[in-house]
Amino acid sequence: MISVDEARARIFAGLRPVAAEMLGLAQAHERVLARPVLARLSMPPADVSAMDGYAVRAADTQSGAVLRLIGEAPAGHPFSGRMGTGETVRIFTGSVIPDGADAVLIQENASASAQGVQVNEAVALALHIRRQGEDFAVGDEVISAGRRLSVRDIGVAGAAGHPWLCVYRKPRVAILCTGDEINLPGEPVPEGGIANSNAAMLAAFVNAHGGEALLLPIARDNVDAVAAGTQAARGADILVTTGGASVGAHDLVQAGLAQHGFALDFWKIAMRPGKPLIFGQVDGLPVLGLPGNPVSAYVCATLFLAGAIAVLGGLPPQAPKLMKARLGAPMKANDQREDYVRATLCDDGPGPIATPLRTQSSGMLRALAEARALIRRVPHAPALEAGDVVDILPLDLA
Amino acid sequence: MISVDEARARIFAGLRPVAAEMLGLAQAHERVLARPVLARLSMPPADVSAMDGYAVRAADTQSGAVLRLIGEAPAGHPFSGRMGTGETVRIFTGSVIPDGADAVLIQENASASAQGVQVNEAVALALHIRRQGEDFAVGDEVISAGRRLSVRDIGVAGAAGHPWLCVYRKPRVAILCTGDEINLPGEPVPEGGIANSNAAMLAAFVNAHGGEALLLPIARDNVDAVAAGTQAARGADILVTTGGASVGAHDLVQAGLAQHGFALDFWKIAMRPGKPLIFGQVDGLPVLGLPGNPVSAYVCATLFLAGAIAVLGGLPPQAPKLMKARLGAPMKANDQREDYVRATLCDDGPGPIATPLRTQSSGMLRALAEARALIRRVPHAPALEAGDVVDILPLDLA
Numbered sequence: 001m002i003s004v005d006e007a008r009a010r011i012f013a014g015l016r017p018v019a020a021e022m023l024g025l026a027q028a029h030e031r032v033l034a035r036p037v038l039a040r041l042s043m044p045p046a047d048v049s050a051m052d053g054y055a056v057r058a059a060d061t062q063s064g065a066v067l068r069l070i071g072e073a074p075a076g077h078p079f080s081g082r083m084g085t086g087e088t089v090r091i092f093t094g095s096v097i098p099d100g101a102d103a104v105l106i107q108e109n110a111s112a113s114a115q116g117v118q119v120n121e122a123v124a125l126a127l128h129i130r131r132q133g134e135d136f137a138v139g140d141e142v143i144s145a146g147r148r149l150s151v152r153d154i155g156v157a158g159a160a161g162h163p164w165l166c167v168y169r170k171p172r173v174a175i176l177c178t179g180d181e182i183n184l185p186g187e188p189v190p191e192g193g194i195a196n197s198n199a200a201m202l203a204a205f206v207n208a209h210g211g212e213a214l215l216l217p218i219a220r221d222n223v224d225a226v227a228a229g230t231q232a233a234r235g236a237d238i239l240v241t242t243g244g245a246s247v248g249a250h251d252l253v254q255a256g257l258a259q260h261g262f263a264l265d266f267w268k269i270a271m272r273p274g275k276p277l278i279f280g281q282v283d284g285l286p287v288l289g290l291p292g293n294p295v296s297a298y299v300c301a302t303l304f305l306a307g308a309i310a311v312l313g314g315l316p317p318q319a320p321k322l323m324k325a326r327l328g329a330p331m332k333a334n335d336q337r338e339d340y341v342r343a344t345l346c347d348d349g350p351g352p353i354a355t356p357l358r359t360q361s362s363g364m365l366r367a368l369a370e371a372r373a374l375i376r377r378v379p380h381a382p383a384l385e386a387g388d389v390v391d392i393l394p395l396d397l398a
Numbered sequence: 399m400i401s402v403d404e405a406r407a408r409i410f411a412g413l414r415p416v417a418a419e420m421l422g423l424a425q426a427h428e429r430v431l432a433r434p435v436l437a438r439l440s441m442p443p444a445d446v447s448a449m450d451g452y453a454v455r456a457a458d459t460q461s462g463a464v465l466r467l468i469g470e471a472p473a474g475h476p477f478s479g480r481m482g483t484g485e486t487v488r489i490f491t492g493s494v495i496p497d498g499a500d501a502v503l504i505q506e507n508a509s510a511s512a513q514g515v516q517v518n519e520a521v522a523l524a525l526h527i528r529r530q531g532e533d534f535a536v537g538d539e540v541i542s543a544g545r546r547l548s549v550r551d552i553g554v555a556g557a558a559g560h561p562w563l564c565v566y567r568k569p570r571v572a573i574l575c576t577g578d579e580i581n582l583p584g585e586p587v588p589e590g591g592i593a594n595s596n597a598a599m600l601a602a603f604v605n606a607h608g609g610e611a612l613l614l615p616i617a618r619d620n621v622d623a624v625a626a627g628t629q630a631a632r633g634a635d636i637l638v639t640t641g642g643a644s645v646g647a648h649d650l651v652q653a654g655l656a657q658h659g660f661a662l663d664f665w666k667i668a669m670r671p672g673k674p675l676i677f678g679q680v681d682g683l684p685v686l687g688l689p690g691n692p693v694s695a696y697v698c699a700t701l702f703l704a705g706a707i708a709v710l711g712g713l714p715p716q717a718p719k720l721m722k723a724r725l726g727a728p729m730k731a732n733d734q735r736e737d738y739v740r741a742t743l744c745d746d747g748p749g750p751i752a753t754p755l756r757t758q759s760s761g762m763l764r765a766l767a768e769a770r771a772l773i774r775r776v777p778h779a780p781a782l783e784a785g786d787v788v789d790i791l792p793l794d795l796a
Contacts, residue, residue, distance in 0.1 A: 025598040026597075026598040026602050029605065041593055043761075043764070044592070045587070045590070045592055050759070074578065074619070076578030076591055077578060077579075093690075093691070095590075130761050134759075135761060135762050150793075151602045151696070152766055154595075156595065158583045158598045159592065160583075161587070163582070163583045163584030179474065181492060185557075185558075186562070189439060189443070191476060191494075192493075192494045194442070195438075195439055195559045198553070199424075199556070200553070200555075201550065201553030201556060204549045205549045208427060221472070221474070292491075293491070294553050324746075348722075361448070363533060364532070364533050365441070365554055366441075366533045366540055369551050369553070369554045371550075395550075
């Protein structure tokens with residue numbers, strides 16, 4: 001058995017990013033940028049006004065002075081002339097500052113009349129002017145390659161003049177659920193059988209983490225069915241199986257993969273839930289074998305598959321981001337397996353409080369759905385009191 | 399001017415949820431459930447084993463006893479006979495417990511040979527048996543209507559036997575950017591013009607928050623263009639405009655809307671950034687007018703549009719969820735406007751630390767992209783020291 005960290009490192013080492021594609025700006029949100037975005041425009045494009053008011057020469061703005069209004073320059077319509085001494089131009093937020101002006105008198109401090117624009121408060125040099133390129137200038141790298149694009153990044157790329165972005169395409173994740181007892185929801189369930197929760201749950205998981213799920217038909221518990229499923233996964237970027245990952249007469253995933261020349265990396269991790277976890281390659285196709293138990297499958301997906309999709313999708317290898325929380329109840333000392341304890345989470349105060357669910361049975365999927373975090377307990381972690389600090393993995397958005 | 403909370407309440411009061419649709423299980427992820435999910439199956443479907451091992455009668459399991467192996471019951475293949483005294487059946491995790499058995503001897507505590515299965519450790523009654531319906535039973539409401547479906551909820555619905563879920567459809571959000579100075583990214587930019595960042599940013603925002611963005615052509619600064627854009631938004635569930643929301647000769651959104659009989663609710667909020675914000679209805683179509691400035695537009699979208707999409711999408715009206723953080727630097731007292739201060743966020747410790755960005759100019763979109771939270775400062779909030787607790791709105795995923 002290997003540790004969680006070693007397993008993750010070995011999985012990540014077996015993955016390469018997918019190729020890039022060009023996407024329209026709005027569609028590129030949440031993708032990972034494959035080429036940096038260099039500004040094609042400056043922002044602001046020229047010295048512009050930060051307020052509605054009047055372009056002035058600061059030296060002209062003694063309180064009480066009356067300036068001659070010689071024109072206006074709405075945003076998008078720069079004033080074409082040059083402003084001389086004692087003159088002013090009506091401008092608006094974002095308007096280009098006319099030649100000859102060096103400050104902005106805000107409209108709240110001016111009185112306009114037929115005689116002109118009276119200054120009610122003197123203006124300092126450069127007041128309310130936003131300088132050309134203050135946010136970014138032509139050629140600046142405004143977004144670096146390797147970044148997952150936020151909504152705001154999409155705005156930045158747009159302001160920098162980019163209608164297209166070069167991003168990693170979505171990794172294709174083939175999902176192969178195995179087992180004689182499982183049936184896709186809505187299909188007839190024979191006695192002793194169950195409706196399969198892993199297929200749709202993992203498809204949703206893959207999509208939520210930026211992949212594209214390919215849901216293969218269920219493979220029954222025989223070597224040929226698993227082998228056929230493996231064949232059907234060709235063209236995907238990773239194959240994820242569920243079930244059949246531990247030893248025993250009815251654990252056939254490894255045997256089915258072996259028909260295609262499976263190179264096993266490891267198949268057992270010192271963790272709970274989810275000890276049996278396969279990783280290896282079939283002819284260049286990475287294969288991640290999750291436990292069949294849905295709670296274990298979900299926790300292992302969170303710890304390993306999310307990161308695998310991220311690496312395939314162009315991000316650097318990274319463990320899930322843990323947060324600190326205080327315990328809402330005591331916990332016993334841990335044994336030799338790294339434990340991921342389902343917990344509620346209260347984050348109303350200045351620092352979250354995580355409380356283990358009463359049931360930690362890995363058969364309780366509905367209880368898992370009510371959990372909001374996993375508490376990570378390293379091997380041989382000592383007993384803890386309520387109030388002690390633990391590492392948690394929030395589950396809200398996963 | 400009205401407060402942020404009153405504005406939100408008035409917006410929410412003007413919205414009704416969209417209709418529901420049926421979606422395939424995996425596709426329903428992140429949608430809001432319109433009808434509760436009642437279990438069609440029990441989980442477990444019968445009393446099942448929690449471990450690989452042997453079904454036994456606990457009374458037979460004195461240490462050293464040898465039991466007669468009469469069959470096996472892999473998962474999905476229940477044992478059809480009845481187990482008598484001194485007998486045992488090989489079972490696996492998830493196998494149905496055979497008639498006559500009342501406990502499970504785990505394989506680690508048994509020695510199988512030609513003579514039979516030797517018990518190496520006595521077994522307590524009911525040990526390692528998961529009871530029928532322990533997670534949920536037929537008819538149980540396993541997911542309530544009104545809940546946004548997580549990945550785990552998809553698993554629960556699958557295990558409960560549902561291939562389809564009844565969910566609210568995605569609210570259609572028409573986006574109409576206005577202004578003479580803006581040009582969609584990649585289009586030619588005349589002198590004094592800028593590339594429009596709001597269109598794609600808001601489209602991404604809408605999609606990220608569960609809506610479906612409909613990006614209308616840019617409306618130039620004249621009443622007819624805005625009126626035409628309003629007409630084009632018919633069939634959407636809400637119209638979002640940018641720009642032209644404050645008073646002035648070049649603020650034409652209200653005038654354009656008025657051509658279609660706009661009923662204004664309010665148009666000014668005591669907040670920063672983003673004072674000018676329109677809300678009203680055109681013939682039953684809610685209209686939310688955001689400021690043209692991208693930073694203000696983004697902050698207002700976060701405070702008002704995200705919640706509006708949620709309400710349209712079937713969730714109860716709710717303000718954005720604030721968290722507590724400690725300040726990484728002092729802050730001055732606030733004036734009469736509610737302030738949303740762009741900040742960095744450090745969450746490595748037991749409780750996040752928020753530090754205001756040095757620049758709070760609402761023209762700095764790139765700086766906004768580097769922020770990870772907004773610090774909320776209520777009107778007239780007093781000066782604060784580093785270490786004081788503030789309310790923040792994390793921005794990571796928005």
